[in-house]
Amino acid sequence: MHAALRSAQVDWRDPDAVDSLRDQLGVEALAFVCLFVTPEADFPAVVAAAQEAFAGTQVCACTTAGELGSKGYEDGQIVAIGLSAEHFATASYVIENLQLLDAQAQIDRLIQTRMALARANPRMAQEFAFIMIDGLSLAEENLTSVLSTGLGPVPMFGGSAGDGTRFDAAWLACDGVVSRNSAVITLVRTTCPIRVFSLDHLVPTEKRMVVTVADPARRIVHEINAEPAAQEYARLLGKDPQQLDPFTFAAHPVVVRLGDTHHVRAIQRVDEEGNLVFFSAINEGMVLTLADHQDMADHLQRRLAELATDGPPDHILGCDCVLRRIEAGQAQKSREISQILAENRVVGFGTYGEQIGALHVNQTFTGVAIYPPIPEA
Secondary structure, eight states: OOOSEEEEEEETTOTTHHHHHHHHHOSSOEEEEEEEEOTTSOHHHHHHHHHHHTTTSEEEEEEOSSEEETTEEESSEEEEEEEETTTEEEEEEEEOOGGGOOHHHHHHHHHHHHHHHHHHOTTOOEEEEEEEEETTSSOHHHHHHHHHHHHTTSOEEEEEEOBTBTOSOOOEEETTEEESSOEEEEEEEESSOEEEEEEOOEEEEEEEEEEEEEEGGGTEEEEETTEEHHHHHHHHHTOOGGGOOHHHHHHSOEEEEETTEEEEOOEEEEOTTSOEEESSOOOTTOEEEEEEEOOHHHHHHHHHHHHTTTSOOSEEEEEEEHHHHHHHHHTTOHHHHHHHHHHTTEEEEEESOEEETTEEESSOEEEEEEOOOOOOO
16 A cells, blocks of 8 residues: 655755656655745745646745754755545635735635535545645744634644745745745645644743733744843853853743643844844743753654554654754754654754644644544445
């Protein structure tokens, strides 16, 4: 029996990269192809070649902050997944101009697309939604909130498309059309059992701080505890504000507590004025808590083992925050984590943030475990 989800990858410098991906995915009919493309590659050229190579199949793509491939953490790769037409049916479309989002129109479109997909594929009882969104759009929170309203009980997950560690431009594509400041949503129905999940290895401490002056629209915090933001964050860590960098932010994340749960509000960088620029929504009056880490590799191993309690997934399609990769490198855990990802057949991409249900989060590993299809009677 052919695998329901198949994956392929190739170095972006291969002159026949897309043809190689097509050959690796095989000749069996595909319902959907998705490409996770290193920002080193010529994205429009890759998309154009894929439209030709996979003619008749819907193709979507995005740029990454690193790839998840056959060796775990990868860089400089184009990773492809193909969903077999025998076990999957999909419908993808683009949402453009995210700052001008018409919430009701998007909810109506989503409901209509979902109902049409269900009517056309009555034997495929499992469903989920997968979203890729421009990670520099500052629009993830609003979009996920709107889409979750239209999806109701359908689980949704996704990732914010990246640009390595440059933070310059993230790109997406659907049906050959390349765009920015946009999102691509894919509705999936399948005969395969699925499980959408999100995990992080962080534990809140008792060290808290209050956002006292902020620009929520731009995700910028000017003051914490009525002091300059970067200076106060550094003081709480016992560090020099001049030494704050992505390694510091990955090692010392801040979280927002919601009841018994917590969600990371990751810091992207310090700007020229000493403000903290965040990856996700931030508001004045928000109480931020510094978090400690469990052992990242041990935690990942345990949580992925839980997904295999009743048998291992065929594949896991994953969205892994760029800050986790930075932390893994800093803790000298990259090789160990790569091995765990490879052993669990994880494919996907490094992100500037992840979506789970109505939430946009950071510093998580979020995805869907896809199990072998249940034989039909």
